[in-house]
Amino acid sequence: MSNSKxxxxxxKDQLQQHPEQxxxxxxxxxxxxAPSYHITEIKQAPITSxxxxxxxxxxxxxxxxxxxxxxxxxxxxxxxxxxMKIVDLVERNLDLNPKAIVKxxxxxxxxxxxxxxxxxxxxxxxxxVVNLQPDATQCKATDRGATCGSPKTKxxxxxxxMEAGQSCTPGSGCC
Numbered sequence: 001m002s003n004s005k006x007x008x009x010x011x012k013d014q015l016q017q018h019p020e021q022x023x024x025x026x027x028x029x030x031x032x033x034a035p036s037y038h039i040t041e042i043k044q045a046p047i048t049s050x051x052x053x054x055x056x057x058x059x060x061x062x063x064x065x066x067x068x069x070x071x072x073x074x075x076x077x078x079x080x081x082x083x084m085k086i087v088d089l090v091e092r093n094l095d096l097n098p099k100a101i102v103k104x105x106x107x108x109x110x111x112x113x114x115x116x117x118x119x120x121x122x123x124x125x126x127x128x129v130v131n132l133q134p135d136a137t138q139c140k141a142t143d144r145g146a147t148c149g150s151p152k153t154k155x156x157x158x159x160x161x162m163e164a165g166q167s168c169t170p171g172s173g174c175c
Contacts, residue, residue: 006118008062009098012087014121019081021128025066027106027116032129034068034108035077041065042090044097053141060100063115068108080128104132 015023025033045061090096107113116132123129 005101007098008096008100008102011102011118012084015080015084015087015128018123018128019079019084021080021123022077022126023080023083024077024124024127024129025104025106026129026131027111031111033066033077033106034072035075036073037066037068037077039064039083039086040067042087042094042096044094044100049140051140053144055141055144057140060097061103062096062100063103063105066104066106077127103135104130106132 024035025037027033043063043065045063046058047061048056048058050056102118103115104118105113105115114134116134119131119133121128121130
């Protein structure tokens with residue numbers, strides 16, 4: 001899979017191709033989620049936002065939450081087919097959008113909880129490794145030619161009445 005964001009349907013299709021593989025999640029370079037992880041929930045989040053250019057944006061995310069118990073309960077991660085049984089259970093109760101963007105939510109004592117995108121799924125021996133990449137902020141208005149913060153960005157001139165000796169610097173109370 002390329003750097004584009006993976007859909008729920010694509011993610012499931014790739015998992016279903018390897019039912020007997022051991023499902024691993026790599027959250028940082030050479031760092032795998034502990035094999036005793038649990039899939040604690042799968043949530044569907046419809047997002048509606050307004051960007052800095054005033055455009056309304058809407059999309060849906062499917063967030064798979066992973067949890068590492070404090071004490072290891074096993075030294076072998078679950079097989080893909082077990083994970084798919086959890087997915088099937090969720091989908092019997094919740095109609096998940098196949099075009100939704102997938103995120104994996106994870107954190108532990110050494111790694112702050114965050115939502116990451118599955119960048120690619122890699123076969124490594126008996127393992128199917130979901131290589132995660134962090135999310136990044138971006139200016140959505142750049143898709144429409146905006147330059148977000150550069151001199152070409154349209155700014156609003158707002159008249160400010162200041163008293164003598166007052167300046168408009170950070171912390172001055174002017175802005």
